[in-house]
Amino acid sequence: MDFSHQETWLHHINPSLKLLILVVLFIQILMIHNINFLLNELIGMLILYLFFTGHPSKRLVLISLPFLLIFLTSSTSMIFFGKGETTWLHWGLVHITEESFTRGLHLGFRGIVFAVLGVVFALTTRPVFLFYSLMQQLKLKPKFAYSFMAAVRLLPLMAEEMQTLNHALKVRGVQRKKGITGFYHKLKSYSIPLLSQSIRRAHRIAVAMEAKRFSEAKSRTYYYRLGFSKYDGLFLIYLLGVTMLAYYMAVHFPYFSTTDVRYL
Amino acid sequence: MEKGLKLTDILVTIVISLIFGVIYKLWGPLYGVVATLGLHIEQLIYGMWFIAAVVAYLIIRKPGVALLAEVAAAQGEFIFGGEWGVATLIFGLGQGLAAELLFAAFRYKRFDMLAASLAGVASAIASIGIDFYYGYIGDLALWNLLILIGTRLLGAVLISGVFAYLLVQALEKTGVTNLVRPASEEDYRALG
Numbered sequence: 001m002d003f004s005h006q007e008t009w010l011h012h013i014n015p016s017l018k019l020l021i022l023v024v025l026f027i028q029i030l031m032i033h034n035i036n037f038l039l040n041e042l043i044g045m046l047i048l049y050l051f052f053t054g055h056p057s058k059r060l061v062l063i064s065l066p067f068l069l070i071f072l073t074s075s076t077s078m079i080f081f082g083k084g085e086t087t088w089l090h091w092g093l094v095h096i097t098e099e100s101f102t103r104g105l106h107l108g109f110r111g112i113v114f115a116v117l118g119v120v121f122a123l124t125t126r127p128v129f130l131f132y133s134l135m136q137q138l139k140l141k142p143k144f145a146y147s148f149m150a151a152v153r154l155l156p157l158m159a160e161e162m163q164t165l166n167h168a169l170k171v172r173g174v175q176r177k178k179g180i181t182g183f184y185h186k187l188k189s190y191s192i193p194l195l196s197q198s199i200r201r202a203h204r205i206a207v208a209m210e211a212k213r214f215s216e217a218k219s220r221t222y223y224y225r226l227g228f229s230k231y232d233g234l235f236l237i238y239l240l241g242v243t244m245l246a247y248y249m250a251v252h253f254p255y256f257s258t259t260d261v262r263y264l
Numbered sequence: 265m266e267k268g269l270k271l272t273d274i275l276v277t278i279v280i281s282l283i284f285g286v287i288y289k290l291w292g293p294l295y296g297v298v299a300t301l302g303l304h305i306e307q308l309i310y311g312m313w314f315i316a317a318v319v320a321y322l323i324i325r326k327p328g329v330a331l332l333a334e335v336a337a338a339q340g341e342f343i344f345g346g347e348w349g350v351a352t353l354i355f356g357l358g359q360g361l362a363a364e365l366l367f368a369a370f371r372y373k374r375f376d377m378l379a380a381s382l383a384g385v386a387s388a389i390a391s392i393g394i395d396f397y398y399g400y401i402g403d404l405a406l407w408n409l410l411i412l413i414g415t416r417l418l419g420a421v422l423i424s425g426v427f428a429y430l431l432v433q434a435l436e437k438t439g440v441t442n443l444v445r446p447a448s449e450e451d452y453r454a455l456g
Binding site: 022023025026030063066067069070072073074076077078080081082083093095100103106107110111114115116117118119121122123125127130143144147148150151152154155158188191192194195196198199200201202203205206207209210214261262263 | 270271272274275276277278279280281282283286292293295296297299300302303304306323332336339342343344345346347348349350351352353354397398399400402403404405408412431434435438440441443444
């Protein structure tokens with residue numbers, strides 16, 4: 001699979017800082033109950049996604065297809081079954097009100113904001129750099145970071161093993177049973193070999209690492225050194241700017257009259 | 265004897281977690297598709313997102329493993345571009361802590377189906393707690409909220425309790441768990 005892309009300024013942000021900023025942003029967005037404010041924030045994040053990840057637009061469209069699903073799963077229950085006063089439609093159990101509708105939309109957009117941010121992070125951060133940075137800037141213990149990196153490297157092996165298993169089961173003529181027991185058997189015939197092989201492999205790697213004197217020493221050298229750059233400041237300024245502009249526009253040019261979607 | 269988790273424990277936990285991280289990632293679209301059926305049927309499969317903590321703990325049986333596993337699986341889902349983004353990390357942390365506390369309450373001495381199911385329930389409760397802020401679920405009609413809570417708890421028991429326990433039991437037959445578990449009382453008695 002081809003996953004080539006261009007590097008943009010988002011790639012050069014310190015990964016730990018990027019992660020921390022996203023967590024702070026997550027909490028900030030949870031505090032937004034004004035749908036106008038949220039919609040403006042969404043536009044700000046979409047700009048990052050559409051123009052600054054360095055990935056070809058075809059791939060971006062493909063990745064964004066599940067966003068629609070996120071929107072639906074996050075919003076439908078609230079739209080149909082949420083509390084509210086101004087009834088629009090009452091049909092059996094379904095009770096759509098103006099309040100529940102805007103609250104549902106708010107949840108849908110919130111889901112998309114998080115999805116966009118998460119995907120932007122995933123598309124612009126190399127896992128290896130993330131873990132090196134976590135060790136260097138946030139003092140994550142090396143045994144956690146290196147375990148993670150080793151585990152990420154094992155994933156392609158597992159995919160290959162899955163193929164082999166598939167072929168082996170076919171060659172041996174394993175019959176597929178129907179129904180829920182059949183599903184359970186199928187699940188077991190894949191997951192048990194896969195898990196047990198992975199555990200054995202992980203165990204061997206750990207033994208090998210210790211045999212090669214992988215240690216918990218405080219001072220160690222790193223193959224990659226990660227620091228901070230002007231792009232970190234740029235990212236912060238962009239997000240602050242978007243947040244302030246989003247708030248200003250929400251107050252002065254609202255799309256919806258509702259300013260708090262919660263049920264009071 | 266070094267205290268806490270050793271490199272082997274951590275590496276094995278994280279490898280298991282990343283497998284579940286991949287499953288967590290694939291579970292997102294599935295959850296979305298099932299959700300279109302309506303009336304919170306999708307909550308029955310929500311329990312899959314609690315399974316890493318339980319499975320890893322049942323395999324390795326050490327303090328801290330459940331929390332590490334759930335956080336690592338969430339981190340995995342996140343770096344593979346999971347649809348819920350950063351929310352995954354917060355939910356993972358909450359769910360992992362809840363499962364960890366539950367196992368701690370049993371003083372890390374129970375590894376049966378009941379403990380596994382209760383850990384699933386604890387994770388489910390943690391996720392529901394976060395959902396009050398994240399999903400405004402307190403603003404759902406009461407009957408609907410109760411269905412959501414009920415189905416999520418049931419799914420947690422079925423998937424991260426019963427299924428996780430059966431999975432680890434099947435794994436034990438391969439002998440692989442002996443590699444990574446600490447020596448138990450019985451082992452010492454067998455030596456004596």
